[in-house]
Amino acid sequence: xxxxxxxxxxxxxxxxxxxxxxxxxxxxxxxxxxxxxxxxxxxxxxxxxxxxxxxxxxxxxxxxxxxxxxxxxxxxxxxxxxxxxxxxxxxxxxxxxxxxxxxxxxxxxxxxxxxxxxxxxxxxxxxxxxxxxxxxxxxxxxxxxxx
Numbered sequence: 001x002x003x004x005x006x007x008x009x010x011x012x013x014x015x016x017x018x019x020x021x022x023x024x025x026x027x028x029x030x031x032x033x034x035x036x037x038x039x040x041x042x043x044x045x046x047x048x049x050x051x052x053x054x055x056x057x058x059x060x061x062x063x064x065x066x067x068x069x070x071x072x073x074x075x076x077x078x079x080x081x082x083x084x085x086x087x088x089x090x091x092x093x094x095x096x097x098x099x100x101x102x103x104x105x106x107x108x109x110x111x112x113x114x115x116x117x118x119x120x121x122x123x124x125x126x127x128x129x130x131x132x133x134x135x136x137x138x139x140x141x142x143x144x145x146x147x
Contacts (some may be wrong), residue, residue, distance in 0.1 A: 017033055
């Protein structure tokens with residue numbers, strides 16, 4: 001009951017402000033104010049305000065919002081787990097089958113990779129005598145990249 005009264009008073013005040021604005025020859029602004037002020041009145045007349053008031057004070061409605069929240073939480077959790085595992089069960093099964101088809105034959109030799117260590121051309125503790133030595137490193141890097 002109070003919500004309907006407040007909405008009606010807001011609409012009446014808005015229409016009054018719109019009338020004053022129209023009196024000042026600002027018709028576009030007055031029309032916009034009138035449109036905004038009629039929204040609460042329309043909500044009261046359609047019953048939305050009463051429905052919202054009933055919903056806000058209804059324990060059943062709040063329990064329903066809680067159930068919706070739990071549902072959303074479950075959806076989000078399963079989506080996060082699915083992303084970590086790499087897709088759905090069907091997608092994982094297809095990936096395993098593809099990996100088995102593309103696997104290397106048992107009799108094939110393992111690829112021979114080097115040890116991965118490179119020997120330095122000069123000792124790291126050697127003091128640098130000239131500034132041109134610094135530039136030679138830069139020149140070597142530039143030549144390596146074709147610049």
